[in-house]
Amino acid sequence: MKFTTRLTMALLPTTLGLLTLGVSVGQAADYPAPGDFQRGAKTWSENCARCHNIRGPRELRDDQWISTIFHMRVRAGLTGQESRDVLTFLQASNTTPASIGAAPATQSDGASVSGQAIFRQTCVACHGIDGKGVLPGVPDFTLGDGPLSKQDAILIKHITEGFQSPGAPMAMPPKGGNPDLNVDDIQAVLGYLRDTFGK
Amino acid sequence: MNTGIERFNAGPLALAIALALPMEASADAAYDALKSQVENLKKQLEQVQKTLKSYKKTSASKNDVAKLEKKVAEASEWKSPNTLIHMSGYADVGYSDSKDSSGSFNVGSFSPIFHFQYRDLVMLESELEFEVEADGGTNVALEYLTVDLFLNDYMTLVAGKFLSPIGQFRQNLHPSWINKLPSAPPGFGHDGAAPVSDLGIQLRGGFPLGGMRTNYAFYISNGPELNASTEDAVDFELEGIAAEGFGRDRDGSKVYGGRFGLLPFAGLEIGLSGATGKAAVTTLENISADTLSALSGEPTRDYDVYGFDFAWQHRAINLRGEFIESRIGSASGGTAPSSGANWSTWYAQAAYRFLPTKFEGVLRYTDFDSPHISEDRKQWVVGLNYLFASNVIAKFAYQFNDGADGSPADDDRWLLQLAYGF
Numbered sequence: 001m002k003f004t005t006r007l008t009m010a011l012l013p014t015t016l017g018l019l020t021l022g023v024s025v026g027q028a029a030d031y032p033a034p035g036d037f038q039r040g041a042k043t044w045s046e047n048c049a050r051c052h053n054i055r056g057p058r059e060l061r062d063d064q065w066i067s068t069i070f071h072m073r074v075r076a077g078l079t080g081q082e083s084r085d086v087l088t089f090l091q092a093s094n095t096t097p098a099s100i101g102a103a104p105a106t107q108s109d110g111a112s113v114s115g116q117a118i119f120r121q122t123c124v125a126c127h128g129i130d131g132k133g134v135l136p137g138v139p140d141f142t143l144g145d146g147p148l149s150k151q152d153a154i155l156i157k158h159i160t161e162g163f164q165s166p167g168a169p170m171a172m173p174p175k176g177g178n179p180d181l182n183v184d185d186i187q188a189v190l191g192y193l194r195d196t197f198g199k
Numbered sequence: 200m201n202t203g204i205e206r207f208n209a210g211p212l213a214l215a216i217a218l219a220l221p222m223e224a225s226a227d228a229a230y231d232a233l234k235s236q237v238e239n240l241k242k243q244l245e246q247v248q249k250t251l252k253s254y255k256k257t258s259a260s261k262n263d264v265a266k267l268e269k270k271v272a273e274a275s276e277w278k279s280p281n282t283l284i285h286m287s288g289y290a291d292v293g294y295s296d297s298k299d300s301s302g303s304f305n306v307g308s309f310s311p312i313f314h315f316q317y318r319d320l321v322m323l324e325s326e327l328e329f330e331v332e333a334d335g336g337t338n339v340a341l342e343y344l345t346v347d348l349f350l351n352d353y354m355t356l357v358a359g360k361f362l363s364p365i366g367q368f369r370q371n372l373h374p375s376w377i378n379k380l381p382s383a384p385p386g387f388g389h390d391g392a393a394p395v396s397d398l399g400i401q402l403r404g405g406f407p408l409g410g411m412r413t414n415y416a417f418y419i420s421n422g423p424e425l426n427a428s429t430e431d432a433v434d435f436e437l438e439g440i441a442a443e444g445f446g447r448d449r450d451g452s453k454v455y456g457g458r459f460g461l462l463p464f465a466g467l468e469i470g471l472s473g474a475t476g477k478a479a480v481t482t483l484e485n486i487s488a489d490t491l492s493a494l495s496g497e498p499t500r501d502y503d504v505y506g507f508d509f510a511w512q513h514r515a516i517n518l519r520g521e522f523i524e525s526r527i528g529s530a531s532g533g534t535a536p537s538s539g540a541n542w543s544t545w546y547a548q549a550a551y552r553f554l555p556t557k558f559e560g561v562l563r564y565t566d567f568d569s570p571h572i573s574e575d576r577k578q579w580v581v582g583l584n585y586l587f588a589s590n591v592i593a594k595f596a597y598q599f600n601d602g603a604d605g606s607p608a609d610d611d612r613w614l615l616q617l618a619y620g621f
Contacts, residue, residue, distance in 0.1 A: 076405075165555075
């Protein structure tokens with residue numbers, strides 16, 4: 001039950017001490033077990049915005065995401081596996097574009113899988129199977145003046161280096177968060193986008 | 200003066216001198232060479248000394264290395280601690296104005312949330328709430344404090360004072376950076392139709408069900424207490440249900456309840472919740488201390504609450520709604536006998552993001568019914584939000600209130616709020 005009191009000088013230092021503790025944290029931990037990045041992106045995009053504005057991965061450090069996700073596991077009734085997947089996605093996506101897979105995509109002898117397979121594995125969590133975007137602010141590929149109205153060179157640069165659309169809750173990570181994509185993979189997925197959603 | 204000896208010595212002397220002259224010249228050359236060598240050696244020595252001095256300045260000694268190793272070891276301790284300490288929370292400030300009262304600035308609340316986590320086994324969660332009162336005093340409340348034990352992937356034991364899992368608003372939506380309007384729907388606050396918090400234990404979690412997802416929360420708790428009032432100490436009536444996590448169980452009967460949520464497809468959640476148990480009158484309003492002391496013998500009454508809620512998120516659209524009813528049974532004995540009473544409330548809310556701008560429009564309707572007509576209220580709220588960031592939101596809203604004439608429940612008002620979730 002709520003009670004009323006005037007804050008005493010004894011309470012203030014206690015509170016401030018607790019606040020200070022909040023920033024005395026570590027940088028990483030060896031728990032929980034790693035989850036699946038792609039499943040995590042899907043769970044994140046399908047669940048978090050139902051109750052609150054979605055929080056981008058770069059808002060918190062890796063260790064802060066651990067406690068936050070365990071808190072949300074209890075609040076939202078996530079399973080342990082779902083929470084590990086989301087944590088893996090957030091921890092892998094909260095670095096700056098320059099520090100993760102922003103390196104130029106490697107050359108290869110061809111795409112490892114089809115553009116459709118890459119889209120469904122790497123892109124669909126945020127862009128949706130219909131290409132219209134799952135989250136508020138994710139661009140609609142089917143619009144005539146949407147992202148696909150841009151030239152290939154620009155889109156390949158955005159996919160390779162990452163890009164934040166206006167109003168989107170987070171920047172698309174370089175290569176959609178999949179560092180294994182090579183030049184031909186990116187070309188293949190762009191071809192799939194143009195063939196499937198282009199006007 | 201010339202003698203034979205002198206003549207004898209003069210020859211060899213002259214010879215020796217003659218021979219010695221070139222030898223002397225040779226010795227000078229050797230000396231010069233030696234001197235040059237020494238000079239070179241001196242220069243080299245000076246260079247070595249200078250280099251050594253510089254080296255001492257820039258290189259680490261064994262002690263330095265040992266100190267460094269210790270610092271690295273200490274830093275490593277923080278890289279992977281078994282215990283994490285984390286703080287989050289929210290705060291809001293605002294301004295409100297209405298026809299029947301003068302406008303005023305206010306501090307809605309400052310609510311730090313603390314997490315103390317031991318690996319992936321257990322987490323202590325606690326939220327405090329600080330509020331500034333009209334007279335300048337400060338309200339302090341412990342909103343919740345639980346120890347969460349992660350039993351397995353599908354089940355967490357939550358023990359302590361927890362937010363009520365009846366419905367969704369209280370347990371998931373009440374933080375000001377999450378609530379899309381500056382106020383709670385009528386009936387979801389203190390002494391409303393929806394319970395606020397409880398003290399006991401819960402089992403919470405989620406599991407897949409075919410192609411769907413589910414979540415659940417089942418609990419046993421001390422339950423609520425009741426307020427009653429009278430004007431003549433003869434006829435009593437129930438004033439309200441205080442369901443805010445009591446650390447005692449005056450009626451001696453536990454409350455059992457929970458919520459089950461079903462997510463048939465991405466973006467949609469449907470929830471059913473309910474609780475049953477006993478409650479007793481523990482507070483009489485506007486009554487003398489003598490009468491208050493007699494309340495220890497109050498009989499228990501039936502306490503039942505049930506609810507339904509839904510939420511649907513699709514791109515820029517967010518729809519949600521909730522219904523909750525609390526029922527208290529009658530009592531014929533004790534100090535404050537009275538008939539039973541019901542409190543019910545429901546709301547429906549729609550929000551839309553005007554992308555790619557940072558504006559969001561919100562519309563909500565609420566209908567709150569209580570046993571007291573002065574508290575009943577129908578309310579429309581229209582709001583416009585500006586999202587500086589997903590967790591920093593400016594809200595502008597206008598409430599159209601329809602309640603008993605002349606009561607606060609009938610007073611339309613402006614509300615402005617700046618909310619920050621951290």
